[in-house]
Amino acid sequence: MASEEHAAEGATGYIVHHLTPLSVGEGFWALHLDTLFFSAVLGALFIWFFKTAAEKATIGVPGTVQSIAEMLVEFVDQQVKDTFHGKSALIAPLGLTIFVWVFLWNFMDLFPVDILPLVAGMMGMEYMRVVPSTDLNATFALSISVFILIIFYSIKIKGVFGFAKELTCTPFGPWMMPFNLLLKLVEEIAKPISLALRLFGNLYAGELIFILIALLPWYIQPLLSFPWAIFHILIITLQAFIFMVLTIVYLSMAHEDH
Amino acid sequence: MSINATLIGQMITFTLLVWFTMKYIWPPLIGAIEERKEKIAEGLAAAEKGQEDMERAAKRAASVLKEAKQQSADIVNLAQKRANEIVEESKDTAKKEGERLLEAAQAQIAQEMQRAQEQMRKEVSALALKAAGQILSQEIDKAKHKELLGKVSEQLGQA
Numbered sequence: 001m002a003s004e005e006h007a008a009e010g011a012t013g014y015i016v017h018h019l020t021p022l023s024v025g026e027g028f029w030a031l032h033l034d035t036l037f038f039s040a041v042l043g044a045l046f047i048w049f050f051k052t053a054a055e056k057a058t059i060g061v062p063g064t065v066q067s068i069a070e071m072l073v074e075f076v077d078q079q080v081k082d083t084f085h086g087k088s089a090l091i092a093p094l095g096l097t098i099f100v101w102v103f104l105w106n107f108m109d110l111f112p113v114d115i116l117p118l119v120a121g122m123m124g125m126e127y128m129r130v131v132p133s134t135d136l137n138a139t140f141a142l143s144i145s146v147f148i149l150i151i152f153y154s155i156k157i158k159g160v161f162g163f164a165k166e167l168t169c170t171p172f173g174p175w176m177m178p179f180n181l182l183l184k185l186v187e188e189i190a191k192p193i194s195l196a197l198r199l200f201g202n203l204y205a206g207e208l209i210f211i212l213i214a215l216l217p218w219y220i221q222p223l224l225s226f227p228w229a230i231f232h233i234l235i236i237t238l239q240a241f242i243f244m245v246l247t248i249v250y251l252s253m254a255h256e257d258h
Numbered sequence: 259m260s261i262n263a264t265l266i267g268q269m270i271t272f273t274l275l276v277w278f279t280m281k282y283i284w285p286p287l288i289g290a291i292e293e294r295k296e297k298i299a300e301g302l303a304a305a306e307k308g309q310e311d312m313e314r315a316a317k318r319a320a321s322v323l324k325e326a327k328q329q330s331a332d333i334v335n336l337a338q339k340r341a342n343e344i345v346e347e348s349k350d351t352a353k354k355e356g357e358r359l360l361e362a363a364q365a366q367i368a369q370e371m372q373r374a375q376e377q378m379r380k381e382v383s384a385l386a387l388k389a390a391g392q393i394l395s396q397e398i399d400k401a402k403h404k405e406l407l408g409k410v411s412e413q414l415g416q417a
Contacts, residue, residue: 023262023264025262025263027262028261028262028263029262029263030260030262030263030264031262031263031264031267032262032264035264035268036264036267036268036271039268039271040271043271043274043275046275047275047278047279047283050279050283050287051282051283053283053287054282054283054286054287055286057286057287057289057290058290059290059293059294059297060294062290062294066287066290069287070287070290070291073284073287073288073291074291077288077291089280090276090280092284092288093276093279093280093283093284094276094279094280096279096283096284097272097275097276097279101272101275132268135264136261137261137262137264137265137268138264138268140261140265141264141265141266141267141268141269141271141272142268142272144265144269145269145272145273145276
């Protein structure tokens with residue numbers, strides 16, 4: 001995004017403006033304040049909700065908050081049990097965090113595209129991109145964390161030697177070592193990249209369509225944005241679910257000894 | 259669209275969130291769920307057991323009732339039988355008593371008859387003797403024919 005484009009008027013300018021993050025700093029050390037802020041707020045919301053439920057957790061008749069929390073916990077727990085056959089104190093809470101946090105990120109997409117930037121504008125902030133999952137930094141932060149866990153568990157379960165052996169001697173045996181290694185590296189690296197890009201792509205495209213709809217005359221907007229929002233409810237849930245399930249699958253693969 | 263330090267910030271946030279969830283959120287919630295599951299399972303088992311107990315009790319009650327009915331029927335039968343027996347017995351007794359009375363009466367009659375016969379015989383013999391005496395008084399000497407008369411009178415007495 002070059003700065004000339006930001007200044008451009010009309011439709012292009014509007015779209016680019018909506019997709020430009022509020023950032024401080026230059027180069028690599030730039031920080032997207034909007035992404036950091038909203039994901040932290042949503043994370044706090046997640047923690048607050050579940051902490052409330054956990055504190056009031058009773059084995060008797062659960063209240064509304066506890067019921068919702070338990071539904072999600074059981075849902076994630078079931079996914080983990082279906083895929084991962086072992087014991088791990090980390091994977092299920094990790095799955096829950098990813099599912100709810102990503103869902104909340106994505107949910108920001110359902111706010112009318114102009115409201116929050118307008119509020120931010122009144123407070124003197126020029127740019128405001130409210131959906132953290134339309135920021136590659138956010139999605140890659142998740143997928144790289146997951147990737148680190150994959151590597152960590154691969155080494156922990158199989159040992160350095162075992163992991164190296166798996167990288168070099170499968171699937172075609174030790175004689176094809178370089179080819180195996182190449183294949184495995186691609187396979188491993190594809191995991192975080194596909195995780196991050198899938199979520200980013202879906203939400204970025206969804207947001208873009210909301211922005212495009214917002215460019216249309218007001219009397220057409222509801223006709224399009226309403227169905228798209230309904231459809232988007234499915235997408236945001238589905239993307240959060242996919243991210244969680246794939247994380248569980250990758251981690252259970254890392255746990256499996258060949 | 260550039261990758262920058264935001265990534266690191268996000269990773270830190272994520273790590274914190276996961277740590278917090280793992281430490282403070284997941285265990286109590288999953289614990290409550292598991293415990294409730296156990297409780298429900300226990301409750302269901304208890305309910306089932308109660309049902310079974312009830313069925314068993316009902317069965318036992320039915321069998322006890324049946325037994326009682328049987329017993330009462332037996333008792334009634336026994337009583338009936340006993341009553342019949344008593345009636346039979348009393349009939350028997352009455353019949354025997356009647357027979358005994360009849361026999362006694364008959365014996366008395368026979369006795370009376372014998373006595374009457376005896377008396378009649380005595381009277382007849384006395385009469386005959388008298389008659390014979392009167393007839394023979396002229397011809398028979400009492401002293402002379404004493405032996406003969408005694409014999410006749412003895413024969414009469416025997417007849």
